[in-house]
Amino acid sequence: MDSQTIRILLDGEAVSITDLAPTTSLLAWLRGARGLVGTKEGCNEGDCGACTVVVGELADDPADAPRLYAVNACIRFLATLDGKAVFTVEHLRSLAGGALHPVQQAMVDCHGSQCGFCTPGFTMSLWALYEDRHAQGEAAADPARIRSALAGNLCRCTGYRPIVEAGERMFDAPSRLLDRDRLRTALLALRRDDTLDFGHEGGRFVAPRSVDELLALRSRHPAATLLAGGTDIGLWVNKGLRRLDTLIHTGEVAALRAIVPHAGGLRIGAAASLTAAFAALVRLHPELAELRERFASPPVRNAGTLGGNVANGSPIGDSMPALIALGARVVLASVRGRRSLALEDFYLDYMKKDLAADEIVEAIELPPPAPARRLRSWKLAKRFDSDISAVCAGFALELRAGRIHAPRIAFGGMAATPRRATATEAALAGRPWDEAALAAAQCALEHDFAPLDDLRASAGYRRRAAAGLLARFFLETRPDAPLAAAQTRAFAAEDLAGGGR
Ligand SMILES: Cc1cc2nc3c(=O)[nH]c(=O)nc-3n(C[C@H](O)[C@H](O)[C@H](O)COP(=O)(O)OP(=O)(O)OC[C@H]3O[C@@H](n4cnc5c(N)ncnc54)[C@H](O)[C@@H]3O)c2cc1C
Numbered sequence: 001m002d003s004q005t006i007r008i009l010l011d012g013e014a015v016s017i018t019d020l021a022p023t024t025s026l027l028a029w030l031r032g033a034r035g036l037v038g039t040k041e042g043c044n045e046g047d048c049g050a051c052t053v054v055v056g057e058l059a060d061d062p063a064d065a066p067r068l069y070a071v072n073a074c075i076r077f078l079a080t081l082d083g084k085a086v087f088t089v090e091h092l093r094s095l096a097g098g099a100l101h102p103v104q105q106a107m108v109d110c111h112g113s114q115c116g117f118c119t120p121g122f123t124m125s126l127w128a129l130y131e132d133r134h135a136q137g138e139a140a141a142d143p144a145r146i147r148s149a150l151a152g153n154l155c156r157c158t159g160y161r162p163i164v165e166a167g168e169r170m171f172d173a174p175s176r177l178l179d180r181d182r183l184r185t186a187l188l189a190l191r192r193d194d195t196l197d198f199g200h201e202g203g204r205f206v207a208p209r210s211v212d213e214l215l216a217l218r219s220r221h222p223a224a225t226l227l228a229g230g231t232d233i234g235l236w237v238n239k240g241l242r243r244l245d246t247l248i249h250t251g252e253v254a255a256l257r258a259i260v261p262h263a264g265g266l267r268i269g270a271a272a273s274l275t276a277a278f279a280a281l282v283r284l285h286p287e288l289a290e291l292r293e294r295f296a297s298p299p300v301r302n303a304g305t306l307g308g309n310v311a312n313g314s315p316i317g318d319s320m321p322a323l324i325a326l327g328a329r330v331v332l333a334s335v336r337g338r339r340s341l342a343l344e345d346f347y348l349d350y351m352k353k354d355l356a357a358d359e360i361v362e363a364i365e366l367p368p369p370a371p372a373r374r375l376r377s378w379k380l381a382k383r384f385d386s387d388i389s390a391v392c393a394g395f396a397l398e399l400r401a402g403r404i405h406a407p408r409i410a411f412g413g414m415a416a417t418p419r420r421a422t423a424t425e426a427a428l429a430g431r432p433w434d435e436a437a438l439a440a441a442q443c444a445l446e447h448d449f450a451p452l453d454d455l456r457a458s459a460g461y462r463r464r465a466a467a468g469l470l471a472r473f474f475l476e477t478r479p480d481a482p483l484a485a486a487q488t489r490a491f492a493a494e495d496l497a498g499g500g501r
């Protein structure tokens with residue numbers, strides 16, 4: 001297959017693209033080059049969901065049914081979709097023989113649309129859910145699951161209740177499903193074994209297929225941008241108007257997407273999607289389920305990677321406090337060899353990491369779960385869904401005979417980097433886990449951080465919030481009468497009432 005031609009299955013039709021700036025977004029191409037204007041541009045930064053489309057790709061074992069998942073077309077570079085299928089809202093009627101698809105009909109029947117601007121995006125998120133539920137053999141979804149699937153879609157006029165009702169109603173009509181066998185055959189025909197490597201007006205996009213090839217490229221082009229899911233980088237281009245000349249895409253390196261058991265714990269390849277990485281993390285540590293739910297939205301989690309979150313190294317990146325609390329290590333690789341660091345040591349200063357110009361983040365490794373460990377990670381933001389943290393905390397300690405061992409506490413949003421609260425940990429180590437230990441730890445926390453005032457939160461709020469989260473951790477994990485999550489969780493009453501967020 002021509003290594004300079006991008007091939008995509010667009011709404012069932014194979015399309016070849018050769019003349020393209022490497023940072024062209026899927027959204028710009030759909031609307032500009034293909035006239036598919038059902039996919040809307042709202043925010044152009046992954047927040048509103050108006051541009052939601054569904055991507056289809058071969059499973060890791062191509063004999064299995066292909067995967068389908070929603071993404072934001074506005075922050076997805078088209079070139080990363082080489083060999084994949086893209087389904088737009090225009091395609092849905094063809095699945096229903098020209099009539100409205102059950103998802104669309106339910107949106108009409110439940111009055112799920114007013115001005116209609118958000119409607120294609122909601123419809124595609126619902127369609128991804130519809131296909132997923134059917135693939136799981138469960139032709140239904142409860143309101144909580146529907147709300148979760150729609151966490152990345154905003155509507156300014158209808159209100160969400162009718163849309164959630166449409167999400168329930170769409171399963172009532174006779175099912176209209178995508179033929180995944182046909183999709184698989186079409187994707188196999190697009191599959192390439194060589195490296196996509198194309199240039200355009202001084203720009204270059206390369207998608208190596210092995211770790212060795214990736215490391216060799218990184219070594220030859222240390223100034224190039226490593227591109228994983230693009231959910232940070234897409235904003236550099238769309239909002240920061242940055243010109244990126246050479247992009248090296250990590251997403252086609254199968255070994256980098258792998259998530260495997262490792263020394264009793266877990267090794268998560270840097271290019272594993274946030275969806276896949278959180279699924280594995282939550283299987284091992286069910287306490288992280290709420291953090292997963294609050295990390296971005298399904299389309300962002302489907303595209304973004306855990307390696308990208310860790311490598312980007314934002315002080316308000318949400319995975320790091322929990323990973324540091326768990327004792328995660330980051331594996332760095334280059335043509336010179338490999339090294340591994342405690343994750344907290346990877347962050348040197350604001351957006352500065354212990355990463356040489358020729359190195360990549362290869363994996364994140366987690367130690368085995370400790371049976372006596374108590375673990376929590378919570379994020380505080382102004383909105384429940386898809387918002388940026390003011391403070392994010394990761395707490396872990398082992399309780400042996402009521403005493404605290406190996407406390408590991410890390411915060412995001414409290415310093416220039418995600419950081420451990422070492423004075424707080426020292427105040428806790430070896431003590432019984434009681435009110436006195438909590439008070440000593442809260443006092444020590446004052447010395448651990450000098451947080452910033454910014455538009456998200458004042459320094460005073462951050463301090464009080466961090467101390468409050470520590471108290472919540474105590475209430476849920478103290479040996480004497482620990483509280484259940486529902487007793488400390490502000491959203492619990494709404495959940496019980498089945499209300500919105
Ligand atoms: C709407 C929206 C909501 C978001 N919500 C959240 C949120 O709730 N919490 C949160 O923490 N983040 C959030 N983000 C940020 C983003 O989704 C995450 O940081 C994500 O994990 C980035 O992964 P990526 O694969 O998209 O990285 P990319 O954008 O591809 O890359 C990010 C950075 O990491 C570098 N990089 C990527 N892979 C490697 C590697 N293997 N080795 C070395 N460097 C590498 C890139 O060069 C770049 O500097 C949000 C983003 C959007 C658009």
Ligand code: FES
Pocket residue numbers: 040041042043044045046047048049050051052072073074075
């Ligand atoms: S246009 Fe808003 S998420 Fe893409």
Ligand code: FES
Pocket residue numbers: 112113114115116117118119154155156157158
């Ligand atoms: S119907 Fe107008 S924004 Fe949702």
